Amino acid sequence: MLDVSVIRADPAGIRRMIADRNKDPAYLDLFLEADSEWRSLTDRSNRLKKLRNEVSLRISSMPKGPEKDSEITEMRKVSEEIKSIDQRLAELDGTRTECVLNIPNIPHASVPLGKDSGDNVVVYERGEKRKFDFKPKEHFEIAEDLDIIDFERGVKVAGSGFYVLKGDGARLERALVSYFLDVHHDQGYTEVFPPVVVNTAALVGTGQYPNLKDDMYCMERDGLWLNPTAEVPVTNLLQDEILEREQLPILYTAYLPSFRREVGKHADTKGIIRVHEFNKVEMVRFVEPSASYGVLEELRGDAEELIVGLGLPYRVLLLCTGDMSFSCSKCYDLELYAPGKDAWLEASSCSNFTDFQARRARIKYRPEPHLKSEFVHTLNGSGLALPRTMVALLENYQNRDGTVTVPEVIRPYMKGQETIG
């Protein structure tokens, strides 16, 4: 969330920003209204409390008698008034909080203005698209022919949008996860394995709640949610903490299944491009504010290293204001080329959240020892999402005879196996 003083200082600028991001400006208007009443009532409540504090202290040393009784009667009335004002204040504060939680982060100056995904900018494209001397198949054909993905049985045990990896498919998935984690380890990340479920406070912290609540699975009975991305549990590991400057930067990587309801999304019914549960390796960084935009480039490089290692063609997109997600100030998408489908698949999203998440989750650090603490900046990026990596890999490495060559960097994780099928 934004610093309320930033909102108060330039409401018109914030209104323009919200429009650039295709978000609802109603929360801003409601905030400004509630905030101004909240401030004046806060002042009034404080004055009455001051009076009560003074008189109460005086009462304690007064002798019994009519004078004391009348003071007590008077204060009883004051207390009632305070109570009713504070009730109204609580309502107003609730409104203020709700509003400010629904106002998006401010885009960085380098982010292109744009309406939707059509206005995203292709920064560059790398890796050669392979020339096929046969018609490349789509991933689900390859996988079914090799019996490494079972779609029907996934539906049987969990429903549509779930699938089963089998045999070399399951082994390949596990190998990819290990490869990703090992590369991140060498890049300086500390591996963590957090809970798969998260509470509502954690979702508020990273910004998925309230605006994405319909996209997540909720276990109402226990007040828990299935994480939509490891970003949520990993970033919130440091919720409510004050770090010393020497502790920064902190780099975490995590492998974790992620869950999305995908309501209202156009269904890619065939295959594993859009599913309800998928594995993902995530990178999360906590850094000093002045470093964050430079670190975003590094983070993107960390994800690209995986793609280059796998030998897959890809491109880098800089998202425009209208297409960026709610919490970030700048975001790159990495898209893998899938020749069977002849399409670019988003396999990673690398974002700088500046202090937006840190303020929601109260993650601070002290720039100077024991002086005033400030919010850190948080960043995260996928490295990488498994299903789409799997799709790109199967389609790029397929052979005329229906087999799939295992990329060299993956072979050590599959006991040296060179082909599947």
Next chain:
RNA sequence: GUGGGGGUGGCCCAGCCUGGUAAGGCGUUAGACUGCUAAUCUAAUGUCCGUAAGGACUCGCGAGUUCGAAUCUCGCCCCCCACGCCA
């Protein structure tokens, strides 16, 4: 799940029975003093409102009683110990 103990400022800890507006210590920073360091002394070290002066809030969270709640009452959360159950 049951029983017991606990949650107090950046950290530690007193106060709770017996209500009167958070004591003390540590760490750190600044100043003073001192050849230097250490020690010592003084001050600062949470959030909010306010241009400021100033004020309010803050004792796990929420509600209640009271002129007044860290303190009393009720509900909830979390941690520790023991027992129970269990992959």
